[in-house]
Amino acid sequence: MVVFACTACGAVITAKVARVALPDHSSQKYGHGLLPNLLEPGTYAVDPGNGRPWQAWEPEPEEHRVRSQMYRITGPPNRIGIAPGDVRGTVFIPERLGGCCCGWDGQYGPNLACATCGCPVATRVDDCGFWQVVWLEPDAVRPVAVAGPVQQVMDWEELPSMPPADPRDCWSAPWEAAVAVALAHLLPASDGKRVSVPDGLVATAFRRVIDGLLPAGPPERHLALAGPGLSTGITDIALVPRHPQTGEVWPCDAGTVVPLASDVWTYLAFHDDRRLVPAARGMPAEVRRDDSPPLLPTALFRPDGRVFLRALEQLAPIRQPWLRRIYDRVKDRPYMHPFS
Known part of the structure; x- marks a missing residue:
């Protein structure tokens, strides 16, 4: 397992987490209601980023770049996603919390700073229509191996x-x-x-x-x-x-x-x-359920x-x-x- 620490000062800013695969819906914007967490507590995933192998992104003015990233729901390559509850030792950056509806969508860039040194380290996304997640900036944090339970990989x-x-x-x-x-x-x-x-x-x-x-x-x-x-x-x-x-x-x-x-x-x-997983006092394998499927x-x-x-x-x-x-x-x- 690892924790992530601020690159600038070394302060730990996450709980212990283990890596999992990036969910397919990580870039999805869905409806107008509040959505649950993108990732389970105690896990993290790496987003390789949104780059076209066949051509560069169209040039765009600097003032539109961050907002266009919001509409693509992407960020820098190799950003690290964690559950919001696994964040530690951070504070909000007030000037980067505007333009939202029911929460924050990250359209103005990283909105969380290291509480120790003040460097921007992450972006919290929890607005309506977005899966709730905190994206750690890949250049602002570094993984630190820590003792913890060995991740059990399911069969x-x-x-x-x-x-x-x-x-x-x-x-x-x-x-x-x-x-x-x-x-x-x-x-x-x-x-x-x-x-x-x-x-x-x-x-x-x-x-x-x-x-x-x-x-x-x-x-x-x-x-x-x-x-x-x-x-x-x-x-x-x-x-x-x-x-x-x-x-x-x-x-x-x-x-x-x-x-x-x-x-x-x-x-x-x-x-x-x-x-899928055997359970004590479960129904015998040869007995089929008689309730109708959903x-x-x-x-x-x-x-x-x-x-x-x-x-x-x-x-x-x-x-x-x-x-x-x-x-x-x-x-x-x-x-x-x-x-x-």
Whole structure:
């Protein structure tokens, strides 16, 4: 485990934290209500940043740069995200707290300073529509190894599962982000050819967008679920889980693998119809539950168009003309079909 200390004076400004993979919805802005924490207490994740491998960001005047970062919901490369409750020894910078609604969105740059030396060290984001997080500035802090419990890495068979509907019976925002990121990896794997998708919830999440982005015609590539607990088979494109702690992608013999957030993948693969962690006095394995599964929202599933664009920007294959045309089309209309 580590704590993060101020680079300038060495003061510790976080609790003990262990690294996990960056959630797919880290760059998501969703609705107008207050959202929960992006990360669990006691964990941290590193955001590699939002850079286009095929061209530099468009030049923009200095006075617009910080505000445009807010709309992209990005910051400097390799910023470190932690839960707000894991911050220690910091104070707010009053002149950088304006222009918000229900909280702070970080549009004016770092708004937390080291309480010991006064150097800006982090940005707290907790405004409506933003996942609550504190982003540590990568040049302003440094990790310090400390004694603590060894992080237990869960087995693949223990992967968590997340239902696709939120308490309001709307599609889950993390689902919309996770599927959007998987779609960004699926497009290069398709080579621009139509992809067949298995029926069921996988089709609900992926088929409409695939059909809307790829050319019409009979399918030439085939997508199938692969991962722990599923029979091994050979397919063109395998939709596999990405470990929530290590970020490792499930290895398989498919022609191409497309990673998907593990909690979404587990629900797609098993519809939450298994007990992931053995429990004392639990129901026998051979007995099936007789209660009905949770109902799905009646609205069409819509992956997050902005998250899709940001994920696609990170991939080198975007240099291919056909993929760049898709990117430009979605960028011009991120909330139109097939993301509507």
